[in-house]
Amino acid sequence: MITYIARRIMVLIPLLFGISVISFVLIQLPPGDYLTTLIQQLEQSGTTVDAAQAEQLRILYGLDKPLPEQYWIWMRKILLHRDFGTSYAYGRPVRALLAERVPLTMAVSLLTVVFIWSMAVPIGIYSATHQYTVFDYFWTFVGFIGLATPSFLLALLVLWFAFTQFGIAAVGLFSPEYAYASWSVAKLLDLLKRIWVPVAIIGLSGTAGMIRVMRGTLLDELRKQYVTTARAKGLSELKLLFKYPVRVAINPFVSTIGWMLPGIVSGELLVSMVLNIPTTGPLLFSALMSQDMFLAGSIVMILSTLTVIGTLISDILLVWLDPRIRYEEVQR
């Protein structure tokens, strides 16, 4: 087990390296560099910058060096000093901005995973054991609609519904009185009261997919001979169901986090933009709009890194959960 985890972490390293390279490329993508913006800013505030000073600044920020070296400097700062650079649009270190937003994104995403599981497992089990009943058809229908409805459209509909029915103009994460308050138990409770709206919106399509997966695998399991054997031996239906087939059918759940998580993070970005939730989504958008590339690149990097790490954790969970899987097989 330990060797397996160690090996998975080894695989993670090139992946993280790739993510950092992509983020760096994204930062370099727009025409001009950090310096052009800085000089512009200085000139706006009345300071004129001549060519010699500009050159000095260029050397100071290491912009005269070739790109790989610039990458190395950028990376070293992040790894050693957790210094992601400065967001000039906000005039603050990127790290501080990330610290404000990323935990909320993580909270929403993780809660969405929990939501998907807690909805899809019971519904999937019930649908499989009561195949072709009204309940089953109903959830199959909901599943199809849920899979086809992108979360940001659902968010729009919810926004419209909340406005016309309850007269609420925004479905934020906090009540107005807590929005700018510092963290307290009351604020946390307030958050918990409201967070389920975006969580349910983001989770719908995932839930729909998972119900289908759960129903499908459980149906396959229920047709197997060991179920007949257990039944013949007189095991009660409920005990039989939860002792074996359900445990087996839950496995694809864990392994699907890998492809679910990127989707959830993407969905979270869009939904929080529509619902105006203070997570990384609106921050990334405003960063892109003002060409604040250090901020944008860092957000892309952090989100991707967290997603990949989440996937790793789910893979390890899977091996721990299902002893039938040999470590080498998962390795691929």
Add this chain to the structure above:
Amino acid sequence: MNRFGLIGRKKAAAAQTSETVGVDKRKRVRFYFASQWQLIWWRFRQHRLSMTAAPVLTVMYLFAVFCEFVTPYTVLKDFPAYKLAPPSKIHWISKEGKFQPYVYGIKGALDQATFRRVYVEDESQVYPVQFLVRGERYRLWGLFPSDRHLIGVREGGQIFLFGTDRLGRDLFSRVIYGSRVSLTIGLVGVFLSFVLGLTIGGVSGYFGGSVDSFIQRTIDLLVSVPHLPLWMTLAAALPRTWSNVQTYFAITVILSIVGWAGLARVVRGKLLALREEDFTMAARVSGASEWRIITKHLLPLFLSYVIVSITLSIPGMILGETALSFIGLGMQPPAVSWGTLLQDAMRVAAVAHSPWMLLPCVFVIVTVLMFNFLGDGLRDAADPYSVR
């Protein structure tokens, strides 16, 4: 699933005999002699949902192709007197009691209580809904001049099937024009990703070794990171000065340089799996040449799988474009796509009073739903020897 053709055929044939007890021998013979594509078609035909999805999608694409002709108005035609007018009420039975759909003329008035513009029907003006009516001049595909519109009303009246937007433009016409971008971007994007996936997958398989593992790691990377932030960042880097056509192709490229990896993985995986199948071995043992094995045995099966995964990845592309345009990083007005149309729906206060602005949502959802159905049906049909 069972891919060993013979057993599947026997079982299927057995099922048929038990149903028709030896009477319908001809049908059985037909089954044995059917080509693979015939079997696929028969299997596909049994999938009711995809048999509805296929015509619906065909109609939608036809509308997109002939949008200038299908719509009552051209995309930028505005009626300043009819801003945010609700969908026209169509009356089906005329005063003489005959079946004759018609609309009344509408008049704008100011509601004295709320100071909002409201529209009332003017029952003295009757405009029958006509087909192939003469109206605004346009050029089909920018080439063929015409003034025939599939539906419309005669001069003087207005027909707004989905209402109008805040500039008084007919939303129905705009949705149909928008489908030209939204629906084709999925096809072009998937085509590009497929070409990329096949080429890179082929290179990966051909060279093997370190090239292969590098490409595999790249695929791992692209599959495991969230796509939207990447799409957004790349789209934000597009110059704002580009024309609509340039932006359109840039967006398809952006969607596919992130999206090819998933397809490439399917392509490579399926090809490797099929190469190991028993029927490949059987063909090799009976002396078939590599070329014959590839073209006769691998390609048809492989192609059907590829068609399935292509169909299933089109909705993702369509949604990607819609999302990007929706937040303002994709297609830019005056270009229309479903995403840009939905931008107007972001202002919740405006939507509350004119909920028809949400109608493009319905088109997005229906399209994705139909592609999912179609993909499901194709997946069942792709392997016609399997027993369900």
